[in-house]
Amino acid sequence: MSKKLDQFNIIIIGTGGQGLITLLQIVAEAALSEGYDIRTSELHGLSQRGGSVEVHIRFGKKIYSPLVSQGKADLILGLETQECLKTAYFANPKTIFLINKHIIPIPLQKSISEEKILGNLKKFIKNISVVSANEICQKELGTTVTTGIYLLSLASFKNLIPLKPNSILKAIKKIVPEKYFELNKKTFELAKNYEKGQKK
Amino acid sequence: MIMEILLNKPGKKIILLGNEAIVRGAMESGVQFVSTYPGTPASEIGDTFYKIKNNFYFEYSTNEKVALEAGIGASFSGLKTLVAMKSFGLNVALDALLPFLYTGTKGPTVIIVADDPSCHSSAQSEENSRSIAYLAHIPILEPADPQECKDFVKLAFQISEKFKIPVMIRTTTRVAHQRAPVKLEKIIIGDTCGKFEKDSKRFVTLPPRVLEMKKELLEKIEKIKAFSENSLINKIENQKLETPKQSKLATGQVRNWKLGIITSGVSYLYIREALQELNLDLPVLKLGFFYPLPEKKTQNFIKNLKKVLIVEELEPCLEKEVLRIAKNVNCKLQIVGKKLIPEVGELRPEIVTSTIAKFANKKYKFAICNLKFPIMKRFPQLCPGCPYWLVISAIKKAVDINKVIFGGEIGCYMLFGNPPVNLQDYLSCMGSSVGIAHGIKKSTGQKIISFVGDSSFFHAGIPALINAVFNKSNPLIIILENQTTAMTGHQPHPGAPIVPNGIKIEEIVRACGVKYVKTIDQINQVEFINTIKEFLEKPEVSVIIARRPCIFVAKK
Numbered sequence: 001m002s003k004k005l006d007q008f009n010i011i012i013i014g015t016g017g018q019g020l021i022t023l024l025q026i027v028a029e030a031a032l033s034e035g036y037d038i039r040t041s042e043l044h045g046l047s048q049r050g051g052s053v054e055v056h057i058r059f060g061k062k063i064y065s066p067l068v069s070q071g072k073a074d075l076i077l078g079l080e081t082q083e084c085l086k087t088a089y090f091a092n093p094k095t096i097f098l099i100n101k102h103i104i105p106i107p108l109q110k111s112i113s114e115e116k117i118l119g120n121l122k123k124f125i126k127n128i129s130v131v132s133a134n135e136i137c138q139k140e141l142g143t144t145v146t147t148g149i150y151l152l153s154l155a156s157f158k159n160l161i162p163l164k165p166n167s168i169l170k171a172i173k174k175i176v177p178e179k180y181f182e183l184n185k186k187t188f189e190l191a192k193n194y195e196k197g198q199k200k
Numbered sequence: 201m202i203m204e205i206l207l208n209k210p211g212k213k214i215i216l217l218g219n220e221a222i223v224r225g226a227m228e229s230g231v232q233f234v235s236t237y238p239g240t241p242a243s244e245i246g247d248t249f250y251k252i253k254n255n256f257y258f259e260y261s262t263n264e265k266v267a268l269e270a271g272i273g274a275s276f277s278g279l280k281t282l283v284a285m286k287s288f289g290l291n292v293a294l295d296a297l298l299p300f301l302y303t304g305t306k307g308p309t310v311i312i313v314a315d316d317p318s319c320h321s322s323a324q325s326e327e328n329s330r331s332i333a334y335l336a337h338i339p340i341l342e343p344a345d346p347q348e349c350k351d352f353v354k355l356a357f358q359i360s361e362k363f364k365i366p367v368m369i370r371t372t373t374r375v376a377h378q379r380a381p382v383k384l385e386k387i388i389i390g391d392t393c394g395k396f397e398k399d400s401k402r403f404v405t406l407p408p409r410v411l412e413m414k415k416e417l418l419e420k421i422e423k424i425k426a427f428s429e430n431s432l433i434n435k436i437e438n439q440k441l442e443t444p445k446q447s448k449l450a451t452g453q454v455r456n457w458k459l460g461i462i463t464s465g466v467s468y469l470y471i472r473e474a475l476q477e478l479n480l481d482l483p484v485l486k487l488g489f490f491y492p493l494p495e496k497k498t499q500n501f502i503k504n505l506k507k508v509l510i511v512e513e514l515e516p517c518l519e520k521e522v523l524r525i526a527k528n529v530n531c532k533l534q535i536v537g538k539k540l541i542p543e544v545g546e547l548r549p550e551i552v553t554s555t556i557a558k559f560a561n562k563k564y565k566f567a568i569c570n571l572k573f574p575i576m577k578r579f580p581q582l583c584p585g586c587p588y589w590l591v592i593s594a595i596k597k598a599v600d601i602n603k604v605i606f607g608g609e610i611g612c613y614m615l616f617g618n619p620p621v622n623l624q625d626y627l628s629c630m631g632s633s634v635g636i637a638h639g640i641k642k643s644t645g646q647k648i649i650s651f652v653g654d655s656s657f658f659h660a661g662i663p664a665l666i667n668a669v670f671n672k673s674n675p676l677i678i679i680l681e682n683q684t685t686a687m688t689g690h691q692p693h694p695g696a697p698i699v700p701n702g703i704k705i706e707e708i709v710r711a712c713g714v715k716y717v718k719t720i721d722q723i724n725q726v727e728f729i730n731t732i733k734e735f736l737e738k739p740e741v742s743v744i745i746a747r748r749p750c751i752f753v754a755k756k
Binding site: 016025029089116124125 | 213215240373377379380466469472476477549567568570571573575576579580581612615619620
C-alpha cells in the first residue's frame with residue numbers, strides 16, 4: 001500500500017470486555033510504524049460494562065477528526081454479530097465488513113439471527129465476510145480471549161487493511177503484556193494459515 | 201505504555217491518550233504534587249500518575265473538594281501542583297475553588313476538568329464546565345487533541361506562575377479519550393519538599409480584605425486578557441495561509457472575508473475535517489483560551505464578516521460572547537450558532553460538515569445506509585460473578601419490591617436501574633442516596649432501602665448518614681463494600697484492603713450514632729435476607745454493610 005493513502009477509517013464494534021481498546025492500540029501503533037498520522041477514539045467507564053462498545057481508528061497522510069463520519073468507514077470489524085447492525089450508520093456501499101460469527105444474548109431479549117442480520121446488511125453492503133473466529137480460537141487455542149486479535153490479523157492477511165501483517169505483529173508485541181505474547185502470536189499465525197488455506 | 205510516557209527522549213513521537221498527554225505535560229513542567237478523585241473521562245490521569253509514582257507526590261483523595269484542598273495546601277507551600285477531576289467533581293470542589301482564586305497560587309497550579317458531552321459515562325447531568333469561568337474568574341484553556349493536552353498543560357503552568365492564579369484545563373470525552381502521536385520534550389524532575397511561609401494578607405480571605413482580593417483578581421484577569429490577545433493558541437487559520445497573498449495575516453490584518461467560523465476544543469477537528477470534505481476555504485478562529493477571551497483578536501476576526509458560524513458543544517457560551525463583542529464592531533453581523541448546532545449531546549464530524557454546508561450554501565450529499573431494521577439496546581450490566589448480584593437476589597427475596605423505594609447513586613450499582621434488575625427509584629449525585637432517603641422518610645414514612653458504595657460513602661455519604669441520625673429518620677442503608685472504586689477502574693479508597701490500616705466502615709457507622717449495624721458477606725443469603733426484613737422495621741437508621749470484594753480485587 002502506498003504512503004499516499006489519504007485516509008483509512010476503521011470501526012471495531014463489540015461488547016465491553018472483548019478487548020477492543022487493545023485492538024485499537026495495536027492498529028494505531030502499526031499505522032505509526034508505517035509513517036501515518038493517526039487519530040482514534042474510545043470510551044471508558046460505564047459504557048464498558050458489557051454494554052455496546054464501538055471504537056474508531058483513522059490513519060492516513062493527515063487526519064483531523066478522531067471520529068469516523070457517518071458513511072465513511074472503509075472497514076468494520078464486528079466482534080459480535082448483532083452489534084454489527086449498529087455500525088451500518090458508518091457504512092457506505094463500498095465498506096468491507098469482517099464479522100465474527102458470535103452472538104452474545106441480551107438479557108430478556110430474543111437474539112437476532114445471523115440470517116436476519118446479514119440479510120439486512122446485504123441490502124446495502126456487498127462486501128461482507130463472516131468468520132467463526134470464536135469457534136476457531138476455542139478449537140485451536142483452547143481459549144477465545146484472543147478472538148479480536150484473530151479477526152484483526154485475518155483482516156491484514158486478507159489485505160482488507162492497508163498495513164503489513166508484520167507491522168501488526170510488531171505492534172502486538174509492543175502493546176500486549178509480555179506473558180500473553182506467545183498466545184497472541186499463535187493467534188496471528190492461526191489467521192495466517194486460515195487465509196493460506198482459503199487461497200488454495 | 202507507562203514506560204513510554206517516562207521516556208526522556210525529546211523529539212520522539214509516541215501515541216498517547218489525551219489523559220496520558222496531560223500527565224506527560226505535567227512531567228515536562230516539573231510537577232511536584234498531584235491529587236485527584238477518579239471519574240470518567242478523567243480517571244486515566246490519576247491512574248497514570250499512580251503507576252509512575254516517581255519524583256512527585258501523588259494521592260487519590262477521598263473526594264474532589266478534598267483533592268483540591270490538598271492541592272491548595274501544596275500550592276501555598278510553593279509546590280507545582282496538578283489536581284484532576286471529572287465535571288461533577290468540579291461541583292464538589294467549587295466551595296474550595298472560589299476562594300483559591302482570591303488568594304491566588306504560590307506554587308503554580310493547574311486544575312484539569314473533564315466534561316462528558318452525551319453522558320457516555322455519566323449519570324446525573326450533561327455538564328458544561330466552561331460556565332464556571334463566570335462564577336470563579338478562573339482562566340480556562342480548551343485543548344482539541346493529545347498534542348494540545350500536553351502543550352496546554354505546560355502553558356497553563358506558565359500562566360499560573362506568571363500571574364499567580366490557578367488555571368483550568370477543560371477537556372471533553374473525545375479529547376481525553378483520543379489517541380494521537382505526541383512529540384515528547386524533556387522531563388523536568390521537581391523537588392517534593394516545599395515550605396509554608398506565613399502571609400495572612402495573601403492566604404486569609406477574611407473581610408474586609410476579601411473584597412480587595414476580588415478587585416485584585418479582576419485586575420489579574422485583565423492582564424491575562426492582554427496575554428490571551430497575543431497567545432499563539434488563539435489563532436486565525438485559513439487553509440491557504442501559506443500562499444504569499446495571505447501572508448499579511450501574521451500582522452493581524454484580516455482580508456475581506458464574508459464568512460467565518462469560531463470554535464474551540466474538539467469541534468475544531470471536526471471543522472477541519474468538514475472544510476476538507478466540502479473543499480471549502482473559510483477562515484477559522486480557533487480559541488485555545490475560553491476565558492478570558494482575546495476580545496481584540498475576535499473583533500478583528502469578525503469586523504469584516506457578513507456571517508459567522510460558532511461551532512461549540514453544549515450551551516452557547518462562545519456564541520453569547522461573540523454576540524456581545526460584535527455589538528461594538530459589526531452590529532450587522534449575522535451570528536449563527538445554536539440555530540444550526542444542537543445544544544444537547546456531543547457533536548460529530550457529520551453534524552459539523554452538514555452544518556457548514558448549510559451555512560456556506562454548499563451542496564453536501566453522501567451515501568447513507570438506511571437500515572430500517574430495529575436495533576436492540578444493549579445496556580451495560582454488572583459483570584458475571586459481581587458480588588452485587590447476591591445483594592439483588594437477597595432483596596428480591598426479602599421484600600415486595602413494589603412496596604419499597606430504592607435509592608441509587610453513582611457507582612457500578614447504578615446499573616441496578618437497568619433491566620432486568622430495575623431496583624432504582626431515584627438517582628442523583630454521589631452520596632445523595634442517603635440524603636434523599638432521609639428527606640423522603642421525613643415526608644412520607646414509606647419504606648426505603650438506599651444503596652451507597654464504599655468509595656461513595658467516604659466521598660460524600662458520611663455527612664448524610666450523620667444527618668439522618670441527628671434528625672431522626674429511619675431508612676435502611678446498604679453500604680456495598682466491594683473494597684475498591686470499581687466503576688472508574690479499581691482505584692483504592694480509605695477502606696480498601698491494599699491500604700495499610702484501612703478504615704473500617706462499621707466503626708465509622710457506629711461512631712455516627714447508628715445502633716443497628718451489621719456487616720454481612722452477602723454469600724450468606726439467609727442471614728442477609730433476614731437482616732433486611734428485620735432492619736426495615738427499625739424505628740431508627742439501620743445499616744447493612746455488604747462486604748464482599750469486587751471480582752477484580754479478589755483476583756489480585
